[in-house]
Amino acid sequence: MNHPANSRRHAQPARKTHALAAATAIALLGASGAGYAQSAAPADSTMVKLIRGLMQSGALKKDAGEALLAQAQTEAMAQQQAQRLASASATAAGGMRVEPGDVRVPYISDTVRDQIRDEVKGQVMAQAQAEGWAAPNETPEWTKRIRIEGDVRVRDESRFYSSNNSDIAIDWAAINQSSGFDVNPNTNLSLPPLVNTRQNRVSLLRARARFGVLADISDSTHAGIRIATGNDDSPVSTNQTLGGGLAKKNVWLDQGWLSYKPAEWVNLTAGRFGNPFVSSDLLFSNDLNFDGLAAQFDKALPNRDVALFGTLGLVPLEYSSDSFPSRSQNKASSEKKWLLGAQIGASWKLNNDNRLRGALAYYDFRNVSGQVSQPCALYAGADGCSTDWSRPAFMQKGNTLMLLRNIALNPLDPAGTPQPQYVGLASKFQLLDLNFRWETKVAGSLGLRMDANYIRNLAYDEGGMFSRANGGIVNNFGGSGGTSRADFKSGGNAYMFQATLGKPVTLARGDWNMLLGYKRIEPDAMPDGYNDSTFHLGGTNARGYYVGGSYALDKNTWVTGRWTSTKEVYGPPLAIDILQVEINTRF
The missing domain is CATH 2.40.160 (Porin)
Structure with a gap:
């Protein structure tokens, strides 16, 4: 049985890794342009799933996440409509066809991408400072409340x-x-x-x-x-x-x-x-x-x-x-x-x-x-x-x-x-x-x-x-x-x-x-x-x-x-x- 103190010590690096990984994923995904990736067809776009995951983990506030989710879903629908039109045009013109299983990654504007990056960075830094791992030599928070x-x-x-x-x-x-x-x-x-x-x-x-x-x-x-x-x-x-x-x-x-x-x-x-x-x-x-x-x-x-x-x-x-x-x-x-x-x-x-x-x-x-x-x-x-x-x-x-x-x-x-x-x-x-x-x-x-x-x-x-x-x-x-x-x-x-x-x-x-x-x-x-x-x-x-x-x-x-x-x-x-x-x- 793990001691509560040990659980807290293990929880801090885990939360730190999770939050940093999320921030990196958003940055990499947001930096990519519109394109296709060969994968199983998801019910939601990759961006929608990622935003929902960040909201569930607490790395993204609920109000900001819902706004981004609505925008991502709207853009995904628009991209899907544009994809169908482009596919039909390409077929008619003898161009490249979209094969089953292809996934369209929606384009995210620079403004939205910067907003996501700043939001996640702020959440991660606040969590790091509160839990005492913002700096390499920072002591745990509880030690600041003990004096001799x-x-x-x-x-x-x-x-x-x-x-x-x-x-x-x-x-x-x-x-x-x-x-x-x-x-x-x-x-x-x-x-x-x-x-x-x-x-x-x-x-x-x-x-x-x-x-x-x-x-x-x-x-x-x-x-x-x-x-x-x-x-x-x-x-x-x-x-x-x-x-x-x-x-x-x-x-x-x-x-x-x-x-x-x-x-x-x-x-x-x-x-x-x-x-x-x-x-x-x-x-x-x-x-x-x-x-x-x-x-x-x-x-x-x-x-x-x-x-x-x-x-x-x-x-x-x-x-x-x-x-x-x-x-x-x-x-x-x-x-x-x-x-x-x-x-x-x-x-x-x-x-x-x-x-x-x-x-x-x-x-x-x-x-x-x-x-x-x-x-x-x-x-x-x-x-x-x-x-x-x-x-x-x-x-x-x-x-x-x-x-x-x-x-x-x-x-x-x-x-x-x-x-x-x-x-x-x-x-x-x-x-x-x-x-x-x-x-x-x-x-x-x-x-x-x-x-x-x-x-x-x-x-x-x-x-x-x-x-x-x-x-x-x-x-x-x-x-x-x-x-x-x-x-x-x-x-x-x-x-x-x-x-x-x-x-x-x-x-x-x-x-x-x-x-x-x-x-x-x-x-x-x-x-x-x-x-x-x-x-x-x-x-x-x-x-x-x-x-x-x-x-x-x-x-x-x-x-x-x-x-x-x-x-x-x-x-x-x-x-x-x-x-x-x-x-x-x-x-």
């Missing part, structure tokens, strides 16, 4: 920790990814997993590589696939730390999407795609991709200096396991965590030197908060607790956390009952996001861009968190060591300011920029799992500044350096400084 893109970055990163930092920083993410941590001191004397807070890490060589294929299916439909490196399946970083005994590195599916534009001003996207919202890395990391559905709107107003834009997003964050609990005949009901996002904004060109852009967004993180379980008798062999699903699939650090399991004690040995716990987010998250940008020129033609971002968690409620946790809050207490509500410190606000001087994107050789910025992120201003993984090494409960710059060594190749200095907002001291020097290229 990618980038490579090599970074040297150093992390510097203050010697005054607290040496007890629990790795809550590691607890959630394991079988839990036993909080009963009678059955567990070991410490929970801890993150490094005092030992510097100098000259970590890291690389990032991304490769994508984009397809223009039609003017309205597009699709794309991208793969990327990464140490793990973290949603906020595609960095790969080098070393590891020179072992091969991981590659992940970074994007896979399709989009459709029902109108010029709206674009619908489904799959896994880049951030569809106008935002900064205060909330969403630049490496973060979104799963689900997004609708983007962009409409310029009649004066063309103002454009309105907007986005609606439906993002599934996590589904509970279909087989939970795995060792129980009674399975738990399905639980889903969602992000519902809506944004509206406008961009305004004031003049050639000044542009403004503003956006207002609302993000509703549904069902992401932790829930205390029903009593679960783990000592009796229960396979997990009812709300184990509510622990976050990915977290960095900073959010207020609560214990999830209501573990029943063994009545025969209550003090000796192990109590392995998971943690979940104590707060709810409904975010109001204000984003502003001003682009202008200073010192003549030097570009200056000012960015500001403010985020407020409208669902932040300290009393609600303590009520939801039922006394199980485990972090974000002051540095005094107390764990009562009076010692609790958190907040629901975050903001950022950033100034960029020079070319924001350094693509041409000699382009450069310098930037300076400041961020403050209170512990429960947002979920800590989705923002920039460099600032304070990711998460919330952080404040500090960053400074850096870039210079383009060549086309699409540039070097960048950045220094970031951060501290905690509340709680035990945690100061982290980070130096990054890197070279980037894109294609």
Whole structure:
């Protein structure tokens, strides 16, 4: 059975040969004058048959073919009548007789012959250009609709920790990814997993590589696939730390999407795609991709200096396991965590030197908060607790956390009952996001861009968190060591300011920029799992500044350096400084 692609490849030369042969036949036949050829007597003249054949093959348009057919039939009839008269005259005069089986080839005028030649030539050339064989080195048409893109970055990163930092920083993410941590001191004397807070890490060589294929299916439909490196399946970083005994590195599916534009001003996207919202890395990391559905709107107003834009997003964050609990005949009901996002904004060109852009967004993180379980008798062999699903699939650090399991004690040995716990987010998250940008020129033609971002968690409620946790809050207490509500410190606000001087994107050789910025992120201003993984090494409960710059060594190749200095907002001291020097290229 022939593959469709092979059939198309064979069909193109066949159509080419057929069309060229037809054109040659018309030219040769049209060039001949009136005469006779010895052949079997046809019902129609040879010219009539040829025109009909060209019409059936599509090499000759129907309207032009019918006109030529009528003319050819008329001329054939006239020639036949003239032939009979000439034959009779010749017989009477003793001249040459027309024998049975002789065929009279009608005469075609120069005008008609030129019209046929031009028509066929136009049809053949149009077909050749459409199918990609008009020129010897022409590529097939479908290859013109496929594009590739990618980038490579090599970074040297150093992390510097203050010697005054607290040496007890629990790795809550590691607890959630394991079988839990036993909080009963009678059955567990070991410490929970801890993150490094005092030992510097100098000259970590890291690389990032991304490769994508984009397809223009039609003017309205597009699709794309991208793969990327990464140490793990973290949603906020595609960095790969080098070393590891020179072992091969991981590659992940970074994007896979399709989009459709029902109108010029709206674009619908489904799959896994880049951030569809106008935002900064205060909330969403630049490496973060979104799963689900997004609708983007962009409409310029009649004066063309103002454009309105907007986005609606439906993002599934996590589904509970279909087989939970795995060792129980009674399975738990399905639980889903969602992000519902809506944004509206406008961009305004004031003049050639000044542009403004503003956006207002609302993000509703549904069902992401932790829930205390029903009593679960783990000592009796229960396979997990009812709300184990509510622990976050990915977290960095900073959010207020609560214990999830209501573990029943063994009545025969209550003090000796192990109590392995998971943690979940104590707060709810409904975010109001204000984003502003001003682009202008200073010192003549030097570009200056000012960015500001403010985020407020409208669902932040300290009393609600303590009520939801039922006394199980485990972090974000002051540095005094107390764990009562009076010692609790958190907040629901975050903001950022950033100034960029020079070319924001350094693509041409000699382009450069310098930037300076400041961020403050209170512990429960947002979920800590989705923002920039460099600032304070990711998460919330952080404040500090960053400074850096870039210079383009060549086309699409540039070097960048950045220094970031951060501290905690509340709680035990945690100061982290980070130096990054890197070279980037894109294609």
